[in-house]
Amino acid sequence: MVVEDEASLAMLVASYLERDGFEVAIAGDGHDALNLARQFDPDVVVLDLGLPKLDGVEVCRALRTFSDAYVVMLTARAEEIDTVIGLSVGADDYQTKPFSPRELMARIQAMMRRPRARTGAPAGMARPREVRTFGDLSIDIDAREVAVGDATVSLTRTEFNVLAALSRDPSIVLTRTRLIAAVWGPSWVGDEHLVDVHIGHLRRKLGDDATVGRYVRTVRGVGYRMGTGLGLAQ
Structure with a gap:
């Protein structure tokens, strides 16, 4: 899910995600983003900090009450406090504007490669729970x-x-x-x-x-x- 009020940037990010095999939903403000997230249960959310109606920090805080999607925060402001606030409500990474869409995709791909489960035991053998x-x-x-x-x-x-x-x-x-x-x-x-x-x-x-x-x-x-x-x- 791409949450960005600048339509041209949202479409650009979406096009790169689609090239990588993602199905993409786009929201232009915070309220629409939360409604979409509840409907589609995204794996990754690219979330702009400066959104109308409900800013990215509030969206991320609300998102974390029902979703464990990876969240990459986009911000036009490079001050450290913005990064700290964003990550403290559950964002996994951040990207400062302007940015390279290819770099953003590389970060998302790295997140998606994180191991979620260990290799299973051979067939017929129960592996002790760790x-x-x-x-x-x-x-x-x-x-x-x-x-x-x-x-x-x-x-x-x-x-x-x-x-x-x-x-x-x-x-x-x-x-x-x-x-x-x-x-x-x-x-x-x-x-x-x-x-x-x-x-x-x-x-x-x-x-x-x-x-x-x-x-x-x-x-x-x-x-x-x-x-x-x-x-x-x-």
């Missing part, structure tokens, strides 16, 4: 479900992928570069600040304090790693 635990935090990799204690935590696809990457080998510290390669793909090009925004949003949802690092620890000057779930390791 659930990773850190104190009272449980991460069900196969079901893509996360819980803290008895409470289910609702994460976006990108937030879950960040947590899955960190928890794959909890003894390893992942730099921003390695996290971007694992979650956004090695071909992604952009500001590494993207990682910090998603880590911050993930911590808020998990009820994790950055100064304690029960679940996600900051290793100063290096990157991030999983905590024990019991507080800052000594």
Whole structure:
């Protein structure tokens, strides 16, 4: 779904998506975008920040209440605060105008290649379900479900992928570069600040304090790693 009030740009982006095999719906304002999303359940939403009636941030916030579509935010303003606000409501990536449609397609293709399920076991053999635990935090990799204690935590696809990457080998510290390669793909090009925004949003949802690092620890000057779930390791 392309949500853009500039008709010529919307048609241009749509034409590139269609060349890549997508079926495309176009909305010119925020209200129409939400109605379309409820009808068509898109896999990817290219969402302009500066929309009439309902801006892109509000559309993204509402979208996240019923959809886990990948969201790429388009903005004509390069100020960091716009990026932070957009990503904090669940956008997966952003693109600053003017932009190359081919670069946008490359980012979308990278997102769509993110692994969603592991390779199945040989026929006739049941594969044990993979659930990773850190104190009272449980991460069900196969079901893509996360819980803290008895409470289910609702994460976006990108937030879950960040947590899955960190928890794959909890003894390893992942730099921003390695996290971007694992979650956004090695071909992604952009500001590494993207990682910090998603880590911050993930911590808020998990009820994790950055100064304690029960679940996600900051290793100063290096990157991030999983905590024990019991507080800052000594």
